[in-house]
């Protein structure tokens with residue numbers, strides 16, 4: 001089976017969040033199951049050696065922004081071909097993937113990711129200039145979603161299209177004058193097409209024009225069909241419920257495992273977890289300027305600082321965390337007011353709160369190893385990877401019961417403790433009261449070493465490897481192979 005897998009970020013090349021981790025690991029798991037996989041991503045300036053990659057096709061200039069070239073590289077550590085969409089006017093620039101240095105979305109994101117979707121569609125046509133035609137096109141999030149309406153509009157024989165939602169909060173909505181500029185038909189600009197409150201919504205385009213929809217956990221698949229989680233598209237999703245499924249993300253244990261992690265001052269495994277974590281904790285306390293106190297429960301958060309992540313709740317319970325003799329270490333970046341508030345808190349409580357603003361892969365690993373608890377008070381969480389990594393590091397996740405957090409963490413209730421199935425602490429609803437109570441439970445647990453160690457070792461034994469998810473995706477792809485599809489003859493819905 002030939003699979004074209006398109007994503008706007010891929011670990012370890014470029015990453016802003018969990019999407020990159022998925023796009024860096026799932027293709028390799030699919031290739032290991034025998035699929036012929038090709039990856040597609042923009043040739044961002046930050047990609048090392050991109051200019052040296054051989055040119056394998058010229059796609060022309062569909063939007064008047066200069067020629068688009070396809071270059072071929074490889075996904076690091078594998079021999080999976082990585083096709084880079086090289087358009088210097090759109091992708092060769094400083095700043096982050098989606099925003100400029102001052103944190104504003106690039107004003108031409110509509111065309112940048114319009115082109116990515118267009119290129120994915122063009123390379124999926126029977127007359128692709130590459131002479132390799134996928135059976136399945138797998139699209140991820142709004143940045144690649146336009147490939148679906150392009151293929152429907154162009155017609156002819158097209159691959160099965162799978163669209164995976166990593167987060168409903170990011171939709172890619174733009175002014176409708178874009179429809180003709182992108183060469184898409186006005187007939188798709190309707191309520192049943194990609195029109196959304198008088199804008200074109202790239203996310204909705206994926207939801208409407210793909211054959212199958214997936215999201216990254218079973219609970220989130222249910223949640224997004226309700227108004228509270230659907231960001232206005234719950235009706236569209238409910239209409240497509242028969243085509244929508246939740247496939248839980250995995251963890252790449254070749255990257256996230258404390259026994260082989262090159263970022264850690266001290267590596268450890270299940271047999272040496274207590275000593276290993278103590279050593280990592282001491283080093284982190286030193287490096288972050290916290291007093292070296294082995295007895296203080298260390299809570300950590302590794303996160304984007306956004307409303308989704310419930311970071312404001314964390315801020316409001318900090319005084320109580322501090323009063324109970326715990327420490328808190330944050331690695332994150334995002335909304336300015338949250339960055340400022342945590343910086344101020346660290347300044348006024350240097351004995352207990354330490355903050356590292358910015359993005360650091362190394363520091364993320366070190367925090368996972370050093371912390372006793374990782375806090376994720378998310379209001380919604382499509383899957384969440386941080387809690388899955390935490391378990392492997394013997395760090396107890398403290399999570400709000402939503403989305404993938406609900407699907408991966410087993411709360412340390414009395415029954416779960418007796419059964420030996422507990423892997424963390426779960427609370428609801430997403431309120432500061434419920435979070436504070438849960439943190440108090442965590443601190444109580446921390447004082448009971450035997451119970452704490454039992455939960456740690458259950459967590460470390462969990463296997464969220466990608467092979468399970470890969471097999472579920474393959475079953476889905478299989479149902480879309482030519483002859484097995486229904487209702488998708490290349491016509492617009």
Ligand code: ADP
Pocket residue numbers: 016017018019021302303304331332333358359360361364383384385386387
């Ligand atoms: P999301 O994709 O919503 O940001 P996930 O939990 O699915 O959340 O994935 C987050 C990923 O991003 C994890 O690999 C986590 O380690 C990483 N991450 C988040 N914030 C930072 C940061 N400031 N520095 C380094 N890694 C980070």
